[in-house]
Amino acid sequence: MSKRDYYEVLGVARTATDEELKKAYRRMAMKYHPDRNPGDAAAEASFKECKEAYEVLADAGKRRMYDAHGHAAFEGGMGGGGGGGPDMNDIFGDIFGNIFGGGGGSRGPRRGADVGYVMELDLEEAVAGVERRIEIPTLVECSPCHGSGSEDGKVETCSTCQGRGQVRMQRGIFAMQQACPHCAGTGKQIPNPCKTCRGAGRVEDEKVLQVKIPAGVDTGDRIRLQGEGEAGPPGTSPGDLYVEVRVREHAIFQRDGDDLHCEVPIRISQAALGDTVRVATLEGEAEIRIPAETQTGKLFRLRGKGVQSVRSRAPGDLYCRILVETPVNLTAEQRKLLEQFEATFTAESSRKHSPKSATFVDGIKGFWEKMKP
Structure with missing residues (x-):
């Protein structure tokens, strides 16, 4: 039966780099290694096939000969001496060292698997x-x-x-x-x-x-x-x-290294007039003083209220992001008061009381001016 193309055996392109060849060989060798497939003759044959392919392609001189002449390059003495190819013992040690244990792969009895x-x-x-x-x-x-x-x-x-x-x-x-x-x-x-x-x-x-x-x-x-x-x-x-540790998502906190982040919802009146609100931390509650005219997205940093590092033992910080919440389920009286409040705004006063909104409107107008032919 004719031999398969070595590049096909390893599943790589003919332009594959040395690192791509090594990764491909590592993947194939781990899949078909006899220790993982005891008594499986087909797996053993595939393991030998991918090892033979890597032995040739990992050696620059042999790879050039193979690219030029195919398998015929190594038949009938055509291959010659061959140069400094990879040390297969070192290759096995690198690939199987952490899986089957022991250094140098084939140099002695392997320890138990990790x-x-x-x-x-x-x-x-x-x-x-x-x-x-x-x-x-x-x-x-x-x-x-x-x-x-x-x-x-x-x-x-x-x-x-x-x-x-x-x-x-x-x-x-x-x-x-x-x-x-x-x-x-x-x-x-x-x-x-x-x-x-x-x-x-x-x-x-x-x-x-x-x-x-x-x-x-x-x-x-x-x-x-x-x-x-x-x-x-x-x-x-x-x-x-x-x-290996995997930490589940939390209902309040999002973790970023040793820092924690959370959202703190406040009412429009609290944002406009200022207030003191209580927030949750890992050690209990803490207070944040909200200044008047606070906008959504403003960050408050509580030093040392994050996670104590497992390595340095230094605690991270807690970042509280303000979220100005739109009121819902209004009563008739609340709705009437808001309508009266809204009536106090004019086109001119909006620039004074809502600077970001005014800037946004001006930006839209400028955009359409530029779009005119």
Whole structure:
């Protein structure tokens, strides 16, 4: 069967940059990696295909040869020596290091996978801090064999890699070291596997944890719990648990970093005559003195009434935006009083009492003057 075009394999254009190639390879390799698809021959074949494509396209010299001659460039000795291509061990370490654990990808047994958990909090909980009980379905250490994978505790040296944990693989002109497929890089074999975990050293279960969230966290913050991720294969360490915080929308406050914003509705009479109004803060109530002739949109800043930073412990500020509210459900007497009040305005007095409105009208007139032919 003929080989697919390498660019098609990685799903990129022929003009793709080195960074675009790396991102595409990372995405494909994570999707088809054997550790994520145990026993899936098709996924393993796709993984090898995308790895082969990246090995060629990530090397500038080999990529030029491939662009000129296609797959024929590497058949019958045409490829030649080849220059300094990417170190695939380093590539694997970069791509799989945080997912399957351990540095250098194929250089030994991998630790347990890291686990992610999203915790939703109310604003009050995020501001004050909270302790939550969470339940996570994951792989945990097998209790009967204490994670060894052995029924009787006995292990032997792997006959495939002779205890080295690595084997050398050759594909055409490419050669690389990778973890031994028979012992998963441990260099050991288990003659009498545990009946509970079948030699894996870990089983699927639900882990229950008490997680303490510090005060001041915000959406996107992550708390790392070392060693609380998936249990690793026998002889390796577990992964980590990352708890990501998401803060729900609040009925009154909008958060911007360590600052809070809110709207304060006031009546027309309060805005025109001035008044003192009470507003909610995280610590209770506070007073704002509204000066006469206040307009919608005016901001009042209450220093230190925001959120205490989780990093610097310095509090943010609270910004109160004034909203002059139009009265509704008027009584007959209120309507009559407003009509009498409105009658006191003339075209000339409007400029004095409503300067923004007058400026708007003048702007409209000027616009239409300019539009005349």
